[in-house]
Amino acid sequence: MSKYVFGVDIGGTTVKLGFFDVEGNLLDKWEIPTRTEEDGSHILPDIAKSIQEKIAEKQVNVSEVAGVGVGAPGPIDSEGVVHKAVNLGWGTFSIKNTLEDILHVPVMAGNDANVAALGEMWKGGGQGSKNLIVVTLGTGVGGGIIVEGKVLTGAIGAGGEIGHIHVEDDEAECCGCGNKGCLEQYASATGITRLAVRKLAESDKESILRGGEISAKTVFDAVKQKDALAIEIAQEFGKYLGDGLSVIAGVVNPETIVIGGGVSKAGEVLMEYIKPHFIKNVFHANRDVKFALATLGNDAGIYGSAKLVLEA
Amino acid sequence: MSKYVFGVDIGGTTVKLGFFDVEGNLLDKWEIPTRTEEDGSHILPDIAKSIQEKIAEKQVNVSEVAGVGVGAPGPIDSEGVVHKAVNLGWGTFSIKNTLEDILHVPVMAGNDANVAALGEMWKGGGQGSKNLIVVTLGTGVGGGIIVEGKVLTGAIGAGGEIGHIHVEDDEAECCGCGNKGCLEQYASATGITRLAVRKLAESDKESILRGGEISAKTVFDAVKQKDALAIEIAQEFGKYLGDGLSVIAGVVNPETIVIGGGVSKAGEVLMEYIKPHFIKNVFHANRDVKFALATLGNDAGIYGSAKLVLEA
Numbered sequence: 001m002s003k004y005v006f007g008v009d010i011g012g013t014t015v016k017l018g019f020f021d022v023e024g025n026l027l028d029k030w031e032i033p034t035r036t037e038e039d040g041s042h043i044l045p046d047i048a049k050s051i052q053e054k055i056a057e058k059q060v061n062v063s064e065v066a067g068v069g070v071g072a073p074g075p076i077d078s079e080g081v082v083h084k085a086v087n088l089g090w091g092t093f094s095i096k097n098t099l100e101d102i103l104h105v106p107v108m109a110g111n112d113a114n115v116a117a118l119g120e121m122w123k124g125g126g127q128g129s130k131n132l133i134v135v136t137l138g139t140g141v142g143g144g145i146i147v148e149g150k151v152l153t154g155a156i157g158a159g160g161e162i163g164h165i166h167v168e169d170d171e172a173e174c175c176g177c178g179n180k181g182c183l184e185q186y187a188s189a190t191g192i193t194r195l196a197v198r199k200l201a202e203s204d205k206e207s208i209l210r211g212g213e214i215s216a217k218t219v220f221d222a223v224k225q226k227d228a229l230a231i232e233i234a235q236e237f238g239k240y241l242g243d244g245l246s247v248i249a250g251v252v253n254p255e256t257i258v259i260g261g262g263v264s265k266a267g268e269v270l271m272e273y274i275k276p277h278f279i280k281n282v283f284h285a286n287r288d289v290k291f292a293l294a295t296l297g298n299d300a301g302i303y304g305s306a307k308l309v310l311e312a
Numbered sequence: 313m314s315k316y317v318f319g320v321d322i323g324g325t326t327v328k329l330g331f332f333d334v335e336g337n338l339l340d341k342w343e344i345p346t347r348t349e350e351d352g353s354h355i356l357p358d359i360a361k362s363i364q365e366k367i368a369e370k371q372v373n374v375s376e377v378a379g380v381g382v383g384a385p386g387p388i389d390s391e392g393v394v395h396k397a398v399n400l401g402w403g404t405f406s407i408k409n410t411l412e413d414i415l416h417v418p419v420m421a422g423n424d425a426n427v428a429a430l431g432e433m434w435k436g437g438g439q440g441s442k443n444l445i446v447v448t449l450g451t452g453v454g455g456g457i458i459v460e461g462k463v464l465t466g467a468i469g470a471g472g473e474i475g476h477i478h479v480e481d482d483e484a485e486c487c488g489c490g491n492k493g494c495l496e497q498y499a500s501a502t503g504i505t506r507l508a509v510r511k512l513a514e515s516d517k518e519s520i521l522r523g524g525e526i527s528a529k530t531v532f533d534a535v536k537q538k539d540a541l542a543i544e545i546a547q548e549f550g551k552y553l554g555d556g557l558s559v560i561a562g563v564v565n566p567e568t569i570v571i572g573g574g575v576s577k578a579g580e581v582l583m584e585y586i587k588p589h590f591i592k593n594v595f596h597a598n599r600d601v602k603f604a605l606a607t608l609g610n611d612a613g614i615y616g617s618a619k620l621v622l623e624a
Contacts, residue, residue, distance in 0.1 A: 075597055078460065131467045145563060147466075148390065152459055154565025155443045158597035159459075165562040166555055166593035179593060243478055250477040251457060251563050253466025281478035281491060285387055285470035 002066035005309050006051055007119075009112060009301030010034060010072040012087045015047060018302030019054055022066055022310060024123050028054070029302060040089035048102040067106035067312075069305030070095055071115035075157035080109040083156055108308040112301055114151045114160050117144020118311070119304030120258045125292040129255035133248055134294070135162060135241075137216075137263035140176070141184040141191075145252055150311060152252075163188070167244050186240035189216040189263050196233050205229045220266035234273045242277025249278070249286040260294025267293065314378035317621050318363055319431075321424060321613025322346060322384040324399045327359055330614030331366055334378055334622060336435050340366070341614060352401035360414040379418035379624075381617030382407055383427030387469035392421040395468055420620040424613055426463045426472050429456020430623070431616030432570045437604040441567040445560055446606070447474060447553075449528075449575035452488070453496040453503070457564055462623060464564075475500070479556050498552035501528040501575050508545050517541045532578035546585045554589025561590075561598040572606025579605065 004027075007018040011034060019028040032050050035042040051068060072095065074085025080096025095109040110118075117126075117134035126132045130149045136142040141163030145152035152159040168181035173194075175182040185191050196214045200207065207229035208222050222230030245257055259270060271291050279287060296303055316339075319330040323346060331340040344362050347354040363380060384407065386397025392408025407421040422430075429446035432438045438446065442461045448454040453475030457464040464471040480493035485506075487494040497503050508526045512519065519541035520534050534542030557569055571582060583603050591599060608615055 129467075147459060147464055147471075152464075152564060154459075155441075155567040156565060156597060158565040158595065159563070161562055161565070161595050161597065164595035165559040177596060179595070181593070247477040247559055248563050250473055251471070251560050252464060253468060253470040253473070255467040281493070283470065283473050283476040283491070284489060285468060285473065 001064065003064040004060055005066040005306045006054075006068040007302035007304070007306030008047055008068060008070045009115070009305060010043060010047075010070065010088065011112075012036070012073065015043070016298070016302050017047070017050060017054070018299070018306060019058065020303075020306045024303065024306070026299070026303070028058070029299070034088065036087070036089045038089075039091070040085075043088060044095065044098050045102065048099060051103065062105060065105050067108065067309035068099060068103060069115070069308040070099065070107065070109040071112040071301045071305045072109065073112045076109050076111050076153075077157040078153045080107065082109070106309060106312070108305075108312050110151055110153065110305070110308055111144075111157055111160075113142035114144040114153065115304035115308060116142075116260070116300035117146055117160070117258070117304065118151055118307045119296055119300035119302070120260065120294050121146050121149070122307045123303050124296040124300060125258040125260070125294045126256050129290075131252065131254045132256050132258060133162075133245065133252060133254045134258040134260060135245065136261035136294070137187055137189065137259065138261035139188060139190055141188045142261070145248075147252065151308070162244070162248055165244055165247070167240050183240060183244045187237060187244070189261075192216040192219055192233065192237055192263065195236050196230075199229060199233050199236070203229060203232075216263045217266070220269060223269060238273025239277045242274040243281055245274065246278045246282035246286070249289055250283045253286060254289055256290045256292055258292050258294050260300065264293050313376065315376040316372055317378040317618045318366075318380040319614035319616070319618030320359055320380060320382045321427070321617060322355060322359075322382065322400065323424075324348070324385065327355070328610070328614050329359070329362060329366070330611070330618060331370065332615075332618045336615065336618070338611070338615070340370070341611070346400065348399070348401045350401075351403070352397075355400060356407065356410050357414065360411060363415065374417060377417045379420065379621035380411060380415060381427070381620040382411065382419065382421040383424040383613045383617045384421065385424045388421050388423050388465075389469040390465045392419065394421070418621060418624065420617075420624050422463055422465065422617070422620055423456075423469055423472075425454035426456040426465065427616035427620060428454075428572070428612035429458055429472070429570070429616065430463055430619050431608055431612035431614070432572065432606050433458050433461070434619045435615050436608040436612060437570040437572070437606045438568050441602075443564065443566045444568050444570060445474075445557065445564060445566045446570040446572060447557065448573035448606070449500055449571065450573035451500060451502055453500045454573070457560075459564065463620070474556070474560055477556060477559070479552050495552060495556045499549060499556070501573075504528040504531055504545065504549055504575065507548050511541060511545050511548070515541060515544075528575045528578070532581060535581060550585025551589045554586040555593055557586065558590045558594035558598070561601055562595045565598060566601055568602045568604055570604050570606050572612065576605050
């Protein structure tokens with residue numbers, strides 16, 4: 001009988017691993033380095049070895065392991081095939097088959113942002129909802145859409161790539177993806193810094209931001225001190241994100257929108273700037289959508305990848 | 313053994329009914345009036361009676377009927393509960409339970425636009441794809457999102473309401489939904505007419521549209537005759553719809569986008585105006601999404617509601 005499940009979150013420099021019981025209690029977590037050399041060919045064998053060691057250490061019988069879930073940064077389809085993950089040096093191959101051949105337990109795989117969304121549904125800010133939008137405001141903007149308790153993977157694993165929806169026609173600078181006017185250019189930590197630098201250059205207004213370090217954190221710290229210029233920056237951020245989320249909600253009709261990533265550490269103040277724009281432009285059936293902050297932080301990926309196995 | 317299935321599409325004035333074999337061959341179709349008086353309380357009993365008569369007429373054994381699928385204009389959740397359908401006089405109740413109590417066969421129900429999308433996936437322009445966006449350009453803009461072969465219903469049945477995603481900040485007129493700047497205001501038949509009337513008033517350019525009847529049809533007929541002003545209108549339409557679809561594709565990562573409704577009768581010329589904007593702004597993973605015209609016309613609803621039963 002299945003008692004345990006492993007959740008794995010592969011990042012560009014470290015792999016996070018979690019050992020859970022099937023109720024979702026995190027019994028142990030640890031990290032190993034991500035060896036991206038030789039086209040990332042060591043990554044999955046390293047993970048398998050680490051899991052086998054943990055199984056031995058915990059004196060668990062392999063028959064008690066429900067499986068291993070894996071989240072990785074790249075498009076991964078519902079069959080567990082990754083379609084290029086440049087950060088890891090990976091081309092196109094089946095993560096599922098590769099790991100199952102070594103470990104002889106069921107393996108499921110998904111895009112890291114999608115899997116983190118599933119984690120927030122299961123044990124984080126989205127608990128109790130089955131239809132969610134999870135938006136992660138970090139260096140970039142990541143996202144995951146959950147529909148009736150399952151990740152919206154899409155045709156080739158690019159479902160929920162909401163950082164790159166087009167929200168502004170009049171943008172001169174390119175996004176990392178090559179397009180212009182992506183949500184990520186305004187709502188990520190980097191995007192907020194960019195908005196702040198622009199605003200400081202355009203405006204003569206006094207601001208505690210002038211002369212200091214400019215980051216999403218310093219902007220929202222200044223907002224909390226009622227700095228007028230910082231508030232203008234937050235309003236701009238809120239307009240793009242609120243409008244963008246209203247469109248995404250129009251497509252998926254969620255119960256809850258969960259906001260995570262480094263920027264979300266600013267806390268509830270974010271909602272003051274996002275929600276008015278969301279409410280103004282969203283279709284009336286979505287006006288009661290709940291907003292919540294993510295609660296799992298960097299553990300969302302290991303929770304979600306474990307859940308991927310249990311949901312299968 | 314199940315051999316047959318019924319598909320029902322409830323409209324404001326008529327109910328369309330289809331009798332199919334389980335492979336999806338349409339064996340018979342007919343219509344009955346939609347009696348909206350007395351809070352629409354006759355509608356479902358009328359449908360049940362009509363189906364019972366058809367079963368008798370065709371000398372089918374009830375045990376051979378897989379079930380009855382129903383599409384109706386309103387938010388209908390995945391349990392078959394309608395949450396107000398104003399056009400039919402309906403409040404909130406279970407379509408599924410009401411019809412099952414009379415007919416004693418399985419009943420499934422869904423929003424009419426979502427169900428029509430499922431029909432286009434099964435036997436129409438989206439055949440062969442499991443992840444689709446279907447957009448219906450009629451008096452309004454309706455939509456349906458199909459994820460891994462199933463309708464994206466959403467929390468309260470408002471999934472895929474893409475006519476009301478916000479695409480324009482600078483709109484003075486209200487949409488029927490009460491918001492301003494909805495996709496429907498630019499991409500529906502009514503919206504195209506509105507764009508045309510505006511353009512004709514603003515511009516001094518000669519046009520074969522001047523003095524005649526203005527409709528989506530006359531605009532696209534003029535486009536085919538290379539009328540410069542009509543082309544400007546089509547470009548504006550294409551920008552809103554292409555950009556809007558690029559955002560929706562960013563959320564759902566479809567294989568195919570199917571365009572239906574009265575406006576789609578203009579044919580392939582529509583794609584010339586939609587696709588360049590779509591390609592320009594869509595996330596690169598979605599750049600190869602196929603575009604197709606809907607092929608089932610007004611029968612999409614009966615096909616899709618039948619499929620709803622077979623997918624359950």
